[in-house]
Amino acid sequence: MSDRKLCMIPGPIEFHEDVLTAMSTPATSHVDPLFVPIFGESIEMIREVVVSKVAQPLILSGSGTLGWDQMVNVIEQGDEVLVLNTGYFGENFADCLKTYGAKITQLRAPVGSRPTLDEVTTAVKEKKYKMVTITQVDTSTGVLSDIKTLSLAIKALSPETLVVIDAVCAVGSEEIQFDAWKLDVLITGSQKGLGVPPGLSIVVLSEQAINIYESRKTPVAAYYSNWKKWLPIMKAYEARKPAYFATPAVQLIYALHTSLKQITSQPIEKRWAKHQEVAAKFRKAVKDLGLKQVAVTDDAAANGMTAVWLPEGLVAGQLVGSLAGKGVQIAGGILGDLSPKYFRVGHMGISVMERNHIDKVIKAMTESLAELGYKQ
Incomplete structure (x- = not known):
């Protein structure tokens, strides 16, 4: 080395040595009585990191991009979506949503800039959007969006609109207050500010997001990403009960648990x-x-x-x-x-x-x- x-x-x-050591946990069943509380505590600590009392975290095997795909749970054919584009990842998030039938309107900013509050509020006043997506930090440009101001403004104008944050390069390094800022979906991954090797897709859901998913008119056109499969699993692990749909990345979750313990220690x-x-x-x-x-x-x-x-x-x-x-x-x-x-x-x-x-x-x-x- x-x-x-x-x-x-x-x-x-860079990964902390203790996080890497946690990755070396011997082969362990995902329903082992020793592992179940590790997963459950990890779910709870994610809630702490994004400053939420009530949101529902999901921890799935996959990259941060899998979080984009999970929007299939709340998108139906023809839904209007406003994408605030500050670079490569905003562009590609829009492309992902088109896959599931969303009608995309993009607010693009010059390279290095971000859409203004006036531009966003004007767009929200002009059309009813099912969802507004914001990349908190676009890793292609290093541009930071003002999530608090944008989200509260959008919710004041259109409380029914979901505010969806791509926070892959933000969680653990940028201020995020999920409840206070009225966020609905937050998407991140393990390998950036959370300090864990790649391989975990982490999504945090508001009650409103779950309600919209539960009241959709058409079936979710996905199997692995379907929240019907995963919501009961997360609730079970948090209740310290074993559950199974698909095998979680056991060693990565041990590593996540170790890193979250460090993060939440202060x-x-x-x-x-x-x-x-x-x-x-x-x-x-x-x-x-x-x-x-x-x-x-x-x-x-x-x-x-x-x-x-x-x-x-x-x-x-x-x-x-x-x-x-x-x-x-x-x-x-x-x-x-x-x-x-x-x-x-x-x-x-x-x-x-x-x-x-x-x-x-x-x-x-x-x-x-x-x-x-x-x-x-």
């Missing part, structure tokens, strides 16, 4: 504040180097990752390769033709909370830019 690079991409992130507000502090430090280093982040303002910049425009004459592959040679793995861009023109750095989880990894990134980045001929 001596030649392993420090993983500072926007996910998967007030969640401290975690949000620490991510804000480290993000500000990295953004300052970027500015001091004469570079610009993709997010056009600091208010619209994520706290768990940063996307940065490269200097003229350099392409992402050059910088990514140079940092890799110094033991630091960062990511290039993923936004179409712009992909070679910027790079992305993740700063989440133990890299922020326990380890001072961002200093190594800044040092390696500064040295690599100089070696590649960049002069401020």
Whole structure:
């Protein structure tokens, strides 16, 4: 492992040693009396992390993208959906919903920006939407959406509309208050701010979302993603009773349990504040180097990752390769033709909370830019 690079991409992130140790649990039945409470407690701790008293978390084997697919439970043919698009993942969420018959209206913002509150409220006034989707942090651009302001405004205008948040790159690093902000569906995965290896799709549901699912007029056109299968399973595990539909990722859930124990051992507000502090430090280093982040303002910049425009004459592959040679793995861009023109750095989880990894990134980045001929 001596030649392993420090993983500072926007996910998967670095994993705590205790989380990795939990992954080495021997073969264990998913209905074993020792495992059942591990799963049940994990469900309860997810609720703590997103600050909810009553929401229903679902933990399924799969990637964060499986959360998009689960929207088949509340979407029916012809349903109107407003997608707030801040990058690659907003675009692809819209594509997913089209698969299930949704009629999509997109509010697109220029690269690095986000739809304004006025634009969103105007759109909601003009048409009745079954659902509005918002990507809290679009990992392609590092743009952070103001979920609180948008959700409360949407609910004030149209209480029946579901507010659905893609929070894959937000849970564990950005402020989220599920109940207070009147969210209906929150989608995330295990491998980013929650600090667990990839493989778990986590979705949190409001009572309103469940009611809309239960009152739909047509059958859900899915088998594995069907909430009819999963809601009883989650309720059983939380009641400390074994249940079965499909085999859960036992070892990953042990790892999730370990990470959630660490996260919930202190007030969640401290975690949000620490991510804000480290993000500000990295953004300052970027500015001091004469570079610009993709997010056009600091208010619209994520706290768990940063996307940065490269200097003229350099392409992402050059910088990514140079940092890799110094033991630091960062990511290039993923936004179409712009992909070679910027790079992305993740700063989440133990890299922020326990380890001072961002200093190594800044040092390696500064040295690599100089070696590649960049002069401020």
